[in-house]
Every structure is written in C-alpha cells, then in structure tokens.
Amino acid sequence: MTTPDAAKPRQTPLHAVHEQLGASMTEFAGWLMPLRYRSETAEHQAVRGHAGLFDLSHMGEILVAGPGAAAALDYALVGQPSSMAPGRARYTMICAADGGVLDDLIVYRLDDEEFLVVANASNTSVADAALRGRADGHDARITDQTDAYALVAIQGPAAAGILGPLTDVALDGVKYYTSHRGTVAGREVLLARTGYTGEDGFELFSRPEDAEHIWRTLSGAGTAAGLVPAGLAARDTLRLEAGMPLYGNELGPDTTPFDAGLGRVVKLDKPGDFVGRAALEAAAQAPPRRILVGLRGGTRRVPRHGYPVLWDGQPAGTVTSGAPSPTLGVPIAMAYVEPEVADAGAAAGTGAGPGGAVPDETGPAGTAGGRLAVDIRGRAEPAVITPLPFYHRTQDRPR
Amino acid sequence: MTVPENLSYTAEHEWVAIDDTVASVGITDFAQQALGDVVYVSVPAPGTAVTAGEPFGEVESTKSVSDLYSPVDGEVIEANAEIDDDPGLVNTDPYGAGWLVRIRMADDPAGLLTPEEYTALTKEAE
Numbered sequence: 322m323t324t325p326d327a328a329k330p331r332q333t334p335l336h337a338v339h340e341q342l343g344a345s346m347t348e349f350a351g352w353l354m355p356l357r358y359r360s361e362t363a364e365h366q367a368v369r370g371h372a373g374l375f376d377l378s379h380m381g382e383i384l385v386a387g388p389g390a391a392a393a394l395d396y397a398l399v400g401q402p403s404s405m406a407p408g409r410a411r412y413t414m415i416c417a418a419d420g421g422v423l424d425d426l427i428v429y430r431l432d433d434e435e436f437l438v439v440a441n442a443s444n445t446s447v448a449d450a451a452l453r454g455r456a457d458g459h460d461a462r463i464t465d466q467t468d469a470y471a472l473v474a475i476q477g478p479a480a481a482g483i484l485g486p487l488t489d490v491a492l493d494g495v496k497y498y499t500s501h502r503g504t505v506a507g508r509e510v511l512l513a514r515t516g517y518t519g520e521d522g523f524e525l526f527s528r529p530e531d532a533e534h535i536w537r538t539l540s541g542a543g544t545a546a547g548l549v550p551a552g553l554a555a556r557d558t559l560r561l562e563a564g565m566p567l568y569g570n571e572l573g574p575d576t577t578p579f580d581a582g583l584g585r586v587v588k589l590d591k592p593g594d595f596v597g598r599a600a601l602e603a604a605a606q607a608p609p610r611r612i613l614v615g616l617r618g619g620t621r622r623v624p625r626h627g628y629p630v631l632w633d634g635q636p637a638g639t640v641t642s643g644a645p646s647p648t649l650g651v652p653i654a655m656a657y658v659e660p661e662v663a664d665a666g667a668a669a670g671t672g673a674g675p676g677g678a679v680p681d682e683t684g685p686a687g688t689a690g691g692r693l694a695v696d697i698r699g700r701a702e703p704a705v706i707t708p709l710p711f712y713h714r715t716q717d718r719p720r
Numbered sequence: 721m722t723v724p725e726n727l728s729y730t731a732e733h734e735w736v737a738i739d740d741t742v743a744s745v746g747i748t749d750f751a752q753q754a755l756g757d758v759v760y761v762s763v764p765a766p767g768t769a770v771t772a773g774e775p776f777g778e779v780e781s782t783k784s785v786s787d788l789y790s791p792v793d794g795e796v797i798e799a800n801a802e803i804d805d806d807p808g809l810v811n812t813d814p815y816g817a818g819w820l821v822r823i824r825m826a827d828d829p830a831g832l833l834t835p836e837e838y839t840a841l842t843k844e845a846e
Contacts, residue, residue: 345753345756356756356783357756360756360757360811361756361757361782361783362757362782554756554782554783557783558782621759621760621780622760622762622778622780622785623759623760623780623785625784625785644782644783645759645760645780645782647782698778698785
C-alpha cells in the first residue's frame, strides 16, 4: 500500500513532458497532475471534435491473480467478473457492507486467472485494502501495481485514426470495453477501448519508462489530425457532459449504486454472497431516497459542487458537480434531489422521455424554472431538470 | 506573467489605471491564468455606488467562481459591454480589451499596491 507524502505530491512518469509543454499543474489525490496546458475549453472541444491526449498515470492498478481470482472478485465487487470473457472490461463498484460505494472501478479480465482492477487515485489504497481483506480464503494474490504502470489515454473521434498506424493491434477488431495486448510505437501495452469522455477512445497501459516515448509518438503523429494534450479540467467537463459520475461528487460512502442511478452494475442475481448484498437487496426494493438528475442552469451563473437545490424556495437537494458546458454553452450540473422534485421537475421541465426538450404546454411556461432553483452563493437562480447525459456522441459506438 | 509598470494593483489580483478621478479596473494576468477560461463576469451597472474592499461582482471560470472587490470608493460610470459577449477577453487581453469597469472615485485611492509590491505578492502565492 502506498502512502503519498501529503507535503510532496507524486509525479507521474510523464512529468517532464508536462513541464516542457508548460502545463498548469495541480495537486490531485496526492499526485501532481496537469490541470490544463493552455485553454481547457479548447482542450475539451478538441476531444469532442478531434482528439485529446491525457496522462492518467495517477489511476490505481491493482492486479488480482490466481485460480481463485474470479471468485474473489465476485465476492468483493457488486459485479460478476467471473462471467467476463478474457479480454473484456466492465465498469463496476466495490461497496461497503452497508451498500455505500467505496470506489467505482473498471475491471479488465486479462486472462482466466488474471484481472486488472483500475481504481480512482484517491481510493487506490482503500480498494487495495478491501480487495485484500475480501480475498481472504480465496486462492488469489492482490498486488497494487500502480507504480508499475503508466496510463495514457487518447480520446476523441480521431483517436482510432491516429493510433491505428502506430499499433500492431487491429483496431477495427477492438470492441468497446475490451482490451488487447500489443504494442504502440514499438512498446508493449495493454490497449483498451475505454474512457471517461463520452467519445470513442483508447487507454494505453504501459511500463512507466515507455510512457514518454508513447506520448511523444502519438503527439507527433496526431497533431495534424487535431490531437492536443488535455488536462484534468477538460477531463472533468467532458465526463460531466457525458453524465458520468465522479467519485467524491456523485459517488461516496453514503451513496449506494442505486442512488446514483447505477443499480444495473449490481448483479443481485449472481450466485453466492458478496459484500454489501443484504444492504443492496434492500436498496433495490426500497423507494429511492434521492435521485441523481441533470440540471441546466437558467442563467450564466454556474451551479457547483455542494450548492443547495431549491424547490419553491425550500432546500430539496444538493449539486454534486457543475460547470459551464463548452458543448452546450450553458451551465450544467448533476444533483441529488428528493424523488418528488425529480418527478415534478422532469415532468414540468423537459417533457417526457429522452430527447424530449418539449416545453410543458399544460402548465405555465417554465414551471420547473419557476419552482426549481439552485442557491448560487446566496441567490436563487432558476434551473431545469434535463435528461442525462447532456451530450451523446452521434457516431455509432464501435462494435 | 506580465505586471505592467504603469498600473496599480490590489491584493485581490485586480489592476487599477487612474486617470484624474476615474479608475479603470480589471483582473491581472496572474489572476486570469489561475482562473483558467473565464465564461462570465458580472459587474455593477453604471450608477452603482461601490466601496473599496467590498465585493462588487464575480468572475466565473470553468473550475471556479471568484468575487471581484472594488479597489476604490466611488460610483461605477461604465461597464465593459464587450465582456458580456466575449468573456474570453479577460484571458486574452486582461489589461486591455478585458477591462471590467470604470469608477468615478469619491476620494483619493488608498492602499493600492505598486507593480513591485504586487509582483512580490504573486511570488509568495506560487
């Protein structure tokens, strides 16, 4: 288990590259990470329109290996990794016994007896410790391999075109949420078609000493296609537009997967017990305590993390994430609200169903706007509930 | 980061250009770099009385929102309308087209920082 020195954040294997690019650096979960290189809005738009290159080496990589690895993970996680074919990846969560989320994860099944669990940087030690404890009695070894991996992501509609000529993996055959071993720029990687931007893209796990070569090769090859380096600021607005949760904002120990509208990741029908089963079975049956909704701000002031949501002037929820949306040009946010507010707001605000941004013709115009608001630094600003995600790429997802 | 020699500054990272009794006000290059892309600026309408050291507006960027503080006592006589259409001017030209308001001062300004003092302050902040 790694314990970052609070006074001195860790540097990724790409630190020299970021310095050379003149990145604005920020401390994030004990790591010194690029926040932006130039304009985060331009980086965001580059990922939507072309491609962006991200250093995600702060993410935690935990290897679970051994004859009992699949069974250990079935017990430790809410999903069912034993049902995954080698080469497949899955979004899942690790929960406490009370159903609260300890971390959200991507699990890659590398082989019959080998899984790579990718954890948030802020939770890697928690996830590692929980996995170790839960693997007790299973024939599985858990090792935190974070220091053994660099992680570079190339994301955006141009990503496959840029990466294709540089890898021996035939990208046409790489389905969404799968991984393949191969090379990029002549260096060994685990190449996965995963991401956190709402675009097509790839994540490249490599040896730390190979990361700079991979980065520079991709960067050189992609510049003409509009590839730019992109920092954590752009990553956050990209994932927010795509309606993807962020641990610490939409997810936390007081949140169940059901609260976050992600109950589908909880495989209650899998055989055997797993940590959190009883609590999650109850949560699946109980009426929701609160509902995660999308909000669109009615003014240019931005609803941000922690701001109260108001219904008829009374507190009715809390904003979990918010930002000015570069794609939509208006403030957007996710918020937990009381179920009645979610129902009434959705009915009044956006009409029924996804894509139905239809004004409510039965009530006064802007009913939700009149009743629903966010307390932005002491002033109530109108907002409307809007279906998630805020942004959905128009191209077909790779098959 | 640039700190023009001909301006005065505040500890809240604003610049002030004084021309007789009128103070033009904006945010510094250091501030715009720290904020990132500015998406919205609210400033008081002309006619609004402002007090030195008191919040009189806010700057929204992608990652944060910050208060603007009046550097002087007086009355706002002009707000930069172009900022409303193109808040990015605050990033691209913080000391020029990105100016925010002009204030007719009620009395002589007090407590403003020299370029040297402001530069020293930003060094501490780094």
